[in-house]
Amino acid sequence: MKIASLSLQNFKSYREVQKIPFGIDEKYITIFEGQMGHGKSNLLNAFYWCLFGQYWDSDKSILIDDPNPAEVSLFNKGALQDNTEDGTILELFVEIEFYDDEKSKFTLRRTQKSTYINKLWKFENSSKISLEKIDARNGEYTKYAPEEAIGEVQKFFPRSLSNYFLFRGENRAQLVKLQGRKEFQLALRELSKLEVFTRTENHLSSVLDDLRTELAAQASAEIKKQMQELLENKKSAESSKKEFEGEVAKLVTIENQKKDEYEYYGNKIKENQIALELKLKMENEERQVQDLQKQIQSWESNRQRELTKKWVAMGVFPLFSEVKVKYQEAVKSGHYPPDISQTLVDKILDDLICICGTHLRNDKKALEKIQKLRELGTIDTGLLHEVEKLINEIERGERLIVEFPQQIKDIDENKRQLLSEVRAKQLIINGYKSKIGDLDFSLEELQKKQDEANDEYIKTREKIKELKDWIDIKKKEIENFETEFQKLEDKLDKSNLPAIRVELAEKALAATRELKKKFEDSIYKDLEKHTQENWELLVYDKLYYEKVILDRESMYFEVLDRNGHPSRAIMNTGHQILLVLSFISALIKIAKDVWEEEFPLVMDAPLSEIGDSAIPTALLGFGQVFNQTIVILKDGTVNQAILNQIKKKVGKRYWIEFDKKKQHSKIIEQ
Amino acid sequence: MDKYDKTLTQLLTRFYTNSKVDEEVRRMVKDIINSEMSKLDNGKAWGIKQEIRSIIDREAQLKTKRKRK
Numbered sequence: 001m002k003i004a005s006l007s008l009q010n011f012k013s014y015r016e017v018q019k020i021p022f023g024i025d026e027k028y029i030t031i032f033e034g035q036m037g038h039g040k041s042n043l044l045n046a047f048y049w050c051l052f053g054q055y056w057d058s059d060k061s062i063l064i065d066d067p068n069p070a071e072v073s074l075f076n077k078g079a080l081q082d083n084t085e086d087g088t089i090l091e092l093f094v095e096i097e098f099y100d101d102e103k104s105k106f107t108l109r110r111t112q113k114s115t116y117i118n119k120l121w122k123f124e125n126s127s128k129i130s131l132e133k134i135d136a137r138n139g140e141y142t143k144y145a146p147e148e149a150i151g152e153v154q155k156f157f158p159r160s161l162s163n164y165f166l167f168r169g170e171n172r173a174q175l176v177k178l179q180g181r182k183e184f185q186l187a188l189r190e191l192s193k194l195e196v197f198t199r200t201e202n203h204l205s206s207v208l209d210d211l212r213t214e215l216a217a218q219a220s221a222e223i224k225k226q227m228q229e230l231l232e233n234k235k236s237a238e239s240s241k242k243e244f245e246g247e248v249a250k251l252v253t254i255e256n257q258k259k260d261e262y263e264y265y266g267n268k269i270k271e272n273q274i275a276l277e278l279k280l281k282m283e284n285e286e287r288q289v290q291d292l293q294k295q296i297q298s299w300e301s302n303r304q305r306e307l308t309k310k311w312v313a314m315g316v317f318p319l320f321s322e323v324k325v326k327y328q329e330a331v332k333s334g335h336y337p338p339d340i341s342q343t344l345v346d347k348i349l350d351d352l353i354c355i356c357g358t359h360l361r362n363d364k365k366a367l368e369k370i371q372k373l374r375e376l377g378t379i380d381t382g383l384l385h386e387v388e389k390l391i392n393e394i395e396r397g398e399r400l401i402v403e404f405p406q407q408i409k410d411i412d413e414n415k416r417q418l419l420s421e422v423r424a425k426q427l428i429i430n431g432y433k434s435k436i437g438d439l440d441f442s443l444e445e446l447q448k449k450q451d452e453a454n455d456e457y458i459k460t461r462e463k464i465k466e467l468k469d470w471i472d473i474k475k476k477e478i479e480n481f482e483t484e485f486q487k488l489e490d491k492l493d494k495s496n497l498p499a500i501r502v503e504l505a506e507k508a509l510a511a512t513r514e515l516k517k518k519f520e521d522s523i524y525k526d527l528e529k530h531t532q533e534n535w536e537l538l539v540y541d542k543l544y545y546e547k548v549i550l551d552r553e554s555m556y557f558e559v560l561d562r563n564g565h566p567s568r569a570i571m572n573t574g575h576q577i578l579l580v581l582s583f584i585s586a587l588i589k590i591a592k593d594v595w596e597e598e599f600p601l602v603m604d605a606p607l608s609e610i611g612d613s614a615i616p617t618a619l620l621g622f623g624q625v626f627n628q629t630i631v632i633l634k635d636g637t638v639n640q641a642i643l644n645q646i647k648k649k650v651g652k653r654y655w656i657e658f659d660k661k662k663q664h665s666k667i668i669e670q
Numbered sequence: 671m672d673k674y675d676k677t678l679t680q681l682l683t684r685f686y687t688n689s690k691v692d693e694e695v696r697r698m699v700k701d702i703i704n705s706e707m708s709k710l711d712n713g714k715a716w717g718i719k720q721e722i723r724s725i726i727d728r729e730a731q732l733k734t735k736r737k738r739k
């Protein structure tokens with residue numbers, strides 16, 4: 001089947017009615033982009049809720065059946081807050097339109113209501129579903145009763161597969177669990193008739209025990225005693241084995257929890273380390289800002305100095321000119337230098353000192369000569385040179401005045417550049433602040449918790465190993481029972497009815513076990529084969545991970561390298577995720593064979609740990625297993641280079657933006 | 671009939687016609703599996719052990735008769 005669209009209102013962060021059509025057929029990929037916390041993952045929950053009445057709680061990592069809106073916030077918060085008039089009824093809905101492979105159209109709608117009474121929202125206990133069908137062959141319209149609708153939906157979207165085609169890529173532990181024993185067996189059971197053999201084996205085994213007890217009752221006293229002892233021992237071994245297995249199941253849950261915890265704290269430490277790195281970077285940026293601000297201040301005082309200097313120069317410029325004219329006139333008159341009047345010399349010198357006083361006062365030699373000039377009223381060559389130098393100063397003053405606007409402009413430009421650098425750095429600092437805002441820095445504490453989780457994990461694993469050894473011992477005891485009991489049976493008259501019954505039941509049980517093994521093998525072989533095929537399809541670079549095999553004991557997939565050595569444990573995260581996806585795709589292929597119906601794949605943040613170069617291969621590979629792929633990205637937007645490679649297959653691309661004021665996630669087609 | 675129904679049918683047919691296995695064992699297994707299937711289809715498991723016991727008993731009686739002859 002293909003999912004044509006999803007519509008929703010008042011569900012989680014989606015307040016207003018929105019309908020989202022998906023890419024189908026040739027353009028089978030739909031991509032959702034948007035920043036973190038803008039409502040992307042709520043879309044995956046819209047699928048869970050509408051199709052199965054389930055809710056994925058990502059904080060607790062659990063799938064909740066029939067979530068209660070009083071405990072799980074299904075309703076849009078904004079809608080609840082803004083509609084507080086007594087008697088107000090608020091309805092949330094999610095609707096999925098899909099087509100089966102014969103192109104008949106189905107509309108599945110799940111709704112739930114809430115009423116505002118006495119300043120409280122009263123939520124309906126359970127959601128309601130409705131299903132409508134328009135037959136592609138004759139256009140016939142069918143509306144299913146709710147109980148029929150559940151069964152009908154189950155035909156298209158089997159609940160045991162919900163974990164698989166609705167794919168949560170939040171963390172590795174969750175992913176690995178997808179091929180874990182319980183979920184895996186449930187899915188397989190639903191996919192095949194394996195259950196028939198399991199039940200037959202159990203029932204036959206129990207009947208055989210009864211028949212053996214009856215046989216023992218009729219035997220001679222000595223054999224009877226031995227048989228009864230053996231039967232008792234077997235019973236006790238079976239009960240211990242069962243007890244140990246139950247214990248192992250509990251411990252496996254703890255082991256997984258501890259593994260999750262270890263991973264969780266590892267991520268937290270990583271996040272904190274990233275935050276610390278960001279903090280250091282931020283401090284560095286802040287230091288740079290301070291340096292820049294100092295530079296700005298220095299440019300500011302330069303500017304001030306330049307301005308003062310220039311304004312002074314401009315102010316005394318007429319005086320410069322006057323001195324120059326007087327000097328030239330004196331030279332022209334022919335009386336100067338010997339006859340030049342003392343008054344004029346004084347005037348010139350005063351003016352010069354006034355204009356370039358600092359310069360002259362700092363030059364003692366020049367000052368002495370000027371003093372001499374003043375005393376003698378005469379002039380020598382050296383003095384003339386000094387006067388010429390002063391004249392040059394005057395010219396420099398003129399030049400400064402001409403250049404003044406450009407210099408000030410340059411200073412202003414520099415200051416502007418520094419200010420914009422400061423602003424850019426402030427933005428970076430604010431970004432860092434927002435990223436590290438929610439994190440604590442108790443790295444030691446986190447490290448301690450991670451170590452504790454690891455210790456618990458190792459201890460649990462050891463306990464499991466110990467118990468498994470005990471289970472093996474009990475299994476051997478049960479096996480030995482068979483041999484021992486056979487020996488006693490051989491001592492009896494085999495022609496009597498109870499002995500014949502036991503013999504026949506034994507043969508029937510052995511044959512059933514053989515058949516079960518063969519049937520399981522055919523399914524596991526298919527799983528292995530499909531997983532290997534998908535591994536080749538989805539993985540961009542297999543590196544040395546060559547052959548995928550299913551470990552029948554643990555029900556986990558192992559990957560062998562070129563030399564046939566197990567190498568799953570050393571695989572990087574990206575490859576591990578692709579291995580799980582290959583396995584999921586294999587399961588879906590089997591489902592396709594059983595249901596004779598094609599399946600879409602909806603994935604939330606599946607590719608976050610996969611390298612950019614590997615993503616196009618994976619996305620295009622899904623097209624060969626699933627008839628439709630809906631991808632919700634983890635954060636931000638898809639890389640343009642990736643988009644270029646897959647764009648021929650991308651039917652729809654959406655951006656999700658959360659409006660805080662309205663409390664609404666808006667889906668915008670790009 | 672889906673792929674694994676077919677696989678199951680083929681597997682059982684091969685077994686039911688396998689002359690290397692005693693006829694009475696094939697008959698018993700066939701009847702027991704059919705009973706289990708019918709219980710599964712009806713969603714009920716009640717009485718299955720009784721049915722299995724009757725099937726075994728039936729074959730045991732036949733075998734005893736054969737031996738007597």
